[in-house]
Amino acid sequence: MYGACREHVEQVIEHFLFAHERAPELLLLSEAVPQEGLPGACYFCPLPPVYLVK
Ligand SMILES: [Zn+2]
Numbered sequence: 001m002y003g004a005c006r007e008h009v010e011q012v013i014e015h016f017l018f019a020h021e022r023a024p025e026l027l028l029l030s031e032a033v034p035q036e037g038l039p040g041a042c043y044f045c046p047l048p049p050v051y052l053v054k
Pocket of ligand 1: 004005006007008042043044045046047
Protein backbone atom coordinates (compact mmCIF):
# COMPACT_ATOMS: atom_id res chain seq x y z
CA MET A 1 0.00 0.00 0.00
CA TYR A 2 1.35 3.39 -0.98
CA GLY A 3 0.32 6.94 -0.13
CA ALA A 4 0.10 9.50 -2.90
CA CYS A 5 -0.36 13.25 -2.94
CA ARG A 6 -2.33 14.87 -5.78
CA GLU A 7 0.84 15.72 -7.66
CA HIS A 8 2.38 12.24 -7.56
CA VAL A 9 -0.68 10.01 -7.81
CA GLU A 10 0.03 9.05 -11.43
CA GLN A 11 3.66 8.23 -10.63
CA VAL A 12 2.63 6.13 -7.64
CA ILE A 13 0.16 4.22 -9.83
CA GLU A 14 2.91 3.57 -12.37
CA HIS A 15 5.23 2.41 -9.60
CA PHE A 16 2.51 0.08 -8.32
CA LEU A 17 1.87 -1.36 -11.79
CA PHE A 18 5.57 -2.01 -12.23
CA ALA A 19 6.07 -3.51 -8.76
CA HIS A 20 2.91 -5.64 -8.55
CA GLU A 21 2.02 -6.27 -12.21
CA ARG A 22 -1.64 -5.50 -11.69
CA ALA A 23 -3.86 -2.44 -11.64
CA PRO A 24 -4.09 -0.87 -8.18
CA GLU A 25 -7.16 0.03 -6.23
CA LEU A 26 -7.30 3.79 -5.71
CA LEU A 27 -8.96 5.15 -2.57
CA LEU A 28 -9.25 8.55 -1.01
CA LEU A 29 -7.35 8.41 2.26
CA SER A 30 -10.16 10.40 3.89
CA GLU A 31 -12.54 7.52 3.05
CA ALA A 32 -10.23 4.76 4.27
CA VAL A 33 -10.95 3.02 7.53
CA PRO A 34 -8.27 4.08 10.02
CA GLN A 35 -5.95 1.15 10.57
CA GLU A 36 -2.35 0.38 11.29
CA GLY A 37 0.01 0.62 8.38
CA LEU A 38 -1.64 3.53 6.61
CA PRO A 39 1.12 5.57 4.98
CA GLY A 40 1.83 8.88 6.64
CA ALA A 41 3.35 10.48 3.55
CA CYS A 42 3.30 10.35 -0.22
CA TYR A 43 5.61 7.69 -1.66
CA PHE A 44 7.52 10.30 -3.68
CA CYS A 45 7.53 13.31 -1.34
CA PRO A 46 6.96 14.22 2.32
CA LEU A 47 3.45 15.62 1.79
CA PRO A 48 0.53 13.97 3.57
CA PRO A 49 -1.14 11.52 1.19
CA VAL A 50 -4.51 12.29 -0.41
CA TYR A 51 -4.88 8.89 -2.06
CA LEU A 52 -4.16 5.32 -1.10
CA VAL A 53 -2.90 3.11 -3.88
CA LYS A 54 -3.25 -0.55 -2.98
ZN1 LIG B 1 3.94 13.47 -3.54
